[in-house]
Amino acid sequence: MTHSDQPRPLQSRASGALTGKVRVPGDKSISHRALILGALSVGETRISGLLEGEDVLNTAKSMQALGAKVERTGDFAWNVRGVGVAGFAQPNAPLDFGNSGTGCRLVMGAVAGCPISAVFDGDASLRSRPMRRILDPLEKMGARVVSGGEGGRLPLTVQGARDPLPITYQTPVASAQIKSAVLLAGLAAPGTTTVIESEASRDHTELMLKHFGADITSTTEGTHGRRITLVGQPELHGAEVVVPADPSSAAFPIVAALIAEGSDVVLTDVMTNPLRTGLFTTLREMGGSIEESEVRGDAGEPMARLRVRASKLRGVDVPPERAPSMIDEYLVLAVAASFAEGTTIMRGLHELRVKESDRLEATADMLRVNGVKVEISGDDLIVEGRGHVPGGGLVATHMDHRIAMSALVMGCAADQPVKVDDTAFIATSFPDFIPMMRAIGAEFS
Ligand SMILES: O=C(O)C1=C[C@@H](OP(=O)(O)O)[C@@H](O)[C@H](O)C1
Ligand SMILES: C=C(OP(=O)(O)O)C(=O)O
Known part of the structure; x- marks a missing residue:
C-alpha cells in the first residue's frame, strides 16, 4: 500500500x-497472526475486532495472494478459509508489506516451509530494515534467498523448502518476529522445532498456535527467557479469534x-x-x-x-x-x-x-x-x-x-x-x- x-x-x-x-x-500483533494462522488452517477462521490498519490489510492481501480466501464480513469482522499447513500456492506478483516488519517477517517464515517462491517487498522504511535475522534461521531450515537481498534488505525472493528441516534456534535478540518466523516455518517440518530466547518476547504466536490445535509448549529458560517447542506437521483447524x-x-x-x-x-x-x-x-x-x-x-x-x-x-x-x-x-x-x-x-x-x-x-x-x-x-x-x-x-x-x-x-x-x-x-x-x-x-x- x-x-x-x-x-x-x-x-x-x-x-x-x-x-x-x-x-x-x-491488537496489531494478534491481527496479523489470526490472518496467517487462518490461512494455514483447514476450514474457516472467524475473526472479530481485526485491526483494519494498513499493516494488517497488507497481510490479508498476501494471504489471498498465497491462495487463502479472505473476506470482510462486517465492521472489523473477517473470515479466512485456509489452505492447510505447507499449502500456500505460488503467488503471481510480489508481496507488498508496505510499512510492516511483522507482516513481512512472519509471512517469510510461513513461505519458507512451502515449495514456492515469493518476492517480498515494502516501502522505503521497510526496505531499510534488517531481514538477515529472519533469513539466517530460515536458511538453516532449507529455504533459500534466490535473488535480491543485498545486505539482507528488501526486495528479495525467498524459495521455500520442499522438505523443511526442524531446528533448534537461539534467537540473537529478543524478537517475537524472529521467533514467530521460525515457528511458522517449523509447522511444515517433521519432528520438533525449538526456539530459545534469553529474554521472553510477546507470546501471541504460541498462544494462538495452541488455539488452532498445534502441539506447542513453552517453559522458562534462565532468569527471563523461554524455550518453545513445536511438534511439526499438525493439522491446524480454523478457529474463532476475538482480537x-x-x-x-x-x-x-x-x-x-x-x-x-x-x-x-x-x-x-x-x-x-x-x-x-x-x-x-x-x-x-x-x-x-x-x-x-x-x-x-x-x-x-x-x-x-x-x-x-x-x-x-x-x-x-x-x-x-x-x-x-x-x-x-x-x-x-x-x-x-x-x-x-x-x-x-x-x-x-x-x-x-x-x-x-x-x-x-x-x-x-x-x-x-x-x-x-x-x-x-x-x-x-x-x-x-x-x-x-x-x-x-x-x-x-x-x-x-x-x-x-x-x-x-x-x-x-x-x-x-x-x-x-x-x-x-x-x-x-x-x-x-x-x-x-x-x-x-x-x-x-
Ligand atoms: O511480533 C510482533 O507482532 C512484533 C514484535 C516486535 O518486533 P521485534 O520482533 O522486532 O522485536 C514489535 O516491535 C512489533 O511492533 C510487533
Ligand atoms: C515496530 C512496529 O511494527 P513492525 O515491526 O511490524 O513494522 C510498530 O508497530 O511499532
Whole structure:
C-alpha cells in the first residue's frame, strides 16, 4: 500500500482535561497472526475486532495472494478459509508489506516451509530494515534467498523448502518476529522445532498456535527467557479469534490523559498480556493513576478496562529486561518522562534503532526540538523531566506512525503547540487515532 506524496502535517495544542470512554482498535500483533494462522488452517477462521490498519490489510492481501480466501464480513469482522499447513500456492506478483516488519517477517517464515517462491517487498522504511535475522534461521531450515537481498534488505525472493528441516534456534535478540518466523516455518517440518530466547518476547504466536490445535509448549529458560517447542506437521483447524484492543495503541490516549491536567479517560477491552504491559508497570512506578477492572481472558489473551486519571509523574529508572514487554512504547514513555519531575533513564534500547525509523535518535530529536533536555548514552535514553514541556517544535516523523502519535500526544499538554510534518503513517496501526483523540477533547488542527 502506498501513500500519496503529499505529506499531511498536523498541530496539537493544549486542550485542558481529556475525558470520555474509548475502545482503541484491535491488537496489531494478534491481527496479523489470526490472518496467517487462518490461512494455514483447514476450514474457516472467524475473526472479530481485526485491526483494519494498513499493516494488517497488507497481510490479508498476501494471504489471498498465497491462495487463502479472505473476506470482510462486517465492521472489523473477517473470515479466512485456509489452505492447510505447507499449502500456500505460488503467488503471481510480489508481496507488498508496505510499512510492516511483522507482516513481512512472519509471512517469510510461513513461505519458507512451502515449495514456492515469493518476492517480498515494502516501502522505503521497510526496505531499510534488517531481514538477515529472519533469513539466517530460515536458511538453516532449507529455504533459500534466490535473488535480491543485498545486505539482507528488501526486495528479495525467498524459495521455500520442499522438505523443511526442524531446528533448534537461539534467537540473537529478543524478537517475537524472529521467533514467530521460525515457528511458522517449523509447522511444515517433521519432528520438533525449538526456539530459545534469553529474554521472553510477546507470546501471541504460541498462544494462538495452541488455539488452532498445534502441539506447542513453552517453559522458562534462565532468569527471563523461554524455550518453545513445536511438534511439526499438525493439522491446524480454523478457529474463532476475538482480537482485544491494542495496548500499544492504548498507550497514546493513556499518556495524554496522564499529562493533561484534570483528565479522566476510560479505555475498554485493552489486552493485558504481561509480555506487553511494561509501559503500564513503568507509568504506575512514575505515579500514574491507571486502574484496572473487568479483567477477563479470551484464547489465553487477558484484557481489562483501564481508567486513567491525570497524575503528577516522577522520573524512574527503567531496567533493560523490561524492554521486550514495551518495545514499541518507549517513544510515548519519553513524552511522559518529559512531563515528569526528575530524570528518567530507559536502558537497553538497541532494538529501537531497527524499527520503522531509528527510534532512539528520532525520539531524542522529538524531545529536543520541543525544549526537553535529553541524551543518548550507548543504548540508553536519558530524559530530564521538568514537570512541563515548552513545545513549539516541528517533529520529523520519518515514515514512523509512533513518532507522529507521540508528538501529537506531547502537544496535548505542552506550553506551545507541537507540529508533526506528516500524519499519513498513523493509518498503518491506528487509523482512527485523530478522530478518537478529538472525541476525548484533544485539539488537533
Ligand atoms: O511480533 C510482533 O507482532 C512484533 C514484535 C516486535 O518486533 P521485534 O520482533 O522486532 O522485536 C514489535 O516491535 C512489533 O511492533 C510487533
Ligand atoms: C515496530 C512496529 O511494527 P513492525 O515491526 O511490524 O513494522 C510498530 O508497530 O511499532
